[in-house]
Amino acid sequence: MIEIELARVYGFCPGVRRAVEMVEEHLRARGPLATLGAIVHNARVVDRLASLGAQGVRSLDEVQAPAVAITAHGAGPEVVEEIRRRGLVLVDTTCPIVKRAQEAAHRLSGEGFTVLIYGEATHPEVQGLLAWTGGKGHATLIPADVPSPKGGRLAIVSQTTKEREAFWDFVGAVVGRSRSALRELQVVDTTCPETGRRYRAAQDLARRVEAIFVVGSRNSANTRRLAEVVRATGVPTHFIESEEEISPGSLAGIARVGVTAGASTPDEAVQAVIARLRGWGGKP
Numbered sequence: 001m002i003e004i005e006l007a008r009v010y011g012f013c014p015g016v017r018r019a020v021e022m023v024e025e026h027l028r029a030r031g032p033l034a035t036l037g038a039i040v041h042n043a044r045v046v047d048r049l050a051s052l053g054a055q056g057v058r059s060l061d062e063v064q065a066p067a068v069a070i071t072a073h074g075a076g077p078e079v080v081e082e083i084r085r086r087g088l089v090l091v092d093t094t095c096p097i098v099k100r101a102q103e104a105a106h107r108l109s110g111e112g113f114t115v116l117i118y119g120e121a122t123h124p125e126v127q128g129l130l131a132w133t134g135g136k137g138h139a140t141l142i143p144a145d146v147p148s149p150k151g152g153r154l155a156i157v158s159q160t161t162k163e164r165e166a167f168w169d170f171v172g173a174v175v176g177r178s179r180s181a182l183r184e185l186q187v188v189d190t191t192c193p194e195t196g197r198r199y200r201a202a203q204d205l206a207r208r209v210e211a212i213f214v215v216g217s218r219n220s221a222n223t224r225r226l227a228e229v230v231r232a233t234g235v236p237t238h239f240i241e242s243e244e245e246i247s248p249g250s251l252a253g254i255a256r257v258g259v260t261a262g263a264s265t266p267d268e269a270v271q272a273v274i275a276r277l278r279g280w281g282g283k284p
């Protein structure tokens with residue numbers, strides 16, 4: 001008999017859960033809408049929302065519905081303006097933690113700071129943050145890429161899903177390199193605690209089990225990173241999108257198995273994995 005243990009914290013974070021619920025509520029009460037980008041990086045959820053009338057689009061030109069949802073990653077002010085200009089109903093599911101980062105980027109840029117965003121320049125959330133700096137900000141993960149701050153005034157914020165420790169290491173490295181050019185520095189830690197909570201719970205779980213299944217889409221950056229964190233503990237790690245990918249061989253000789261999931265993985269995907277493991281003799 002295999003024992004199954006779930007991570008203390010796993011799956012949907014509050015921001016993604018809220019975004020999915022807001023879209024579902026709109027579809028139920030007011031009818032079809034378009035989502036600007038995937039509302040969550042999970043095919044199961046996207047397909048379910050599509051069956052209820054949510055059309056995923058890459059640009060406002062593709063919108064056919066009378067309403068548009070901005071995802072939990074947020075968007076720049078020009079996108080919000082354009083939605084209004086086109087007379088579309090806005091369903092703004094921007095996560096409140098992302099909103100806080102946008103407000104910081106906007107305020108600091110307005111105060112004349114060179115705003116530096118610790119994050120991936122091509123990520124939708126970072127693109128939104130850059131837009132909130134009025135296009136004057138810079139995004140990078142590499143301290144050597146930091147430009148010389150205008151008037152010596154530098155402000156640093158983070159892409160919310162970056163790890164807190166890594167953000168502060170970055171801040172330390174930037175300050176070390178730019179010391180001679182700096183006159184004033186503002187740092188706003190906009191990292192989200194949800195990311196770290198999932199990593200710590202998975203690391204904790206890895207101490208008690210002989211293998212871990214990480215459930216989530218391969219196109220989900222947060223699930224890929226969660227799998228890396230689990231793998232780094234040394235415990236055999238299986239990154240699976242669904243229960244269909246569990247092979248009986250991966251359970252051979254194992255007495256305790258763990259399950260965790262990224263912040264974009266819905267509960268039903270995790271429950272389906274547990275049901276499959278139980279079917280093969282696992283007990284929770």
Ligand code: SF4
Nearest residue numbers: 013015095097160192
């Ligand atoms: S990870 Fe954090 S910032 Fe991102 S959507 Fe979830 S709660 Fe919001």
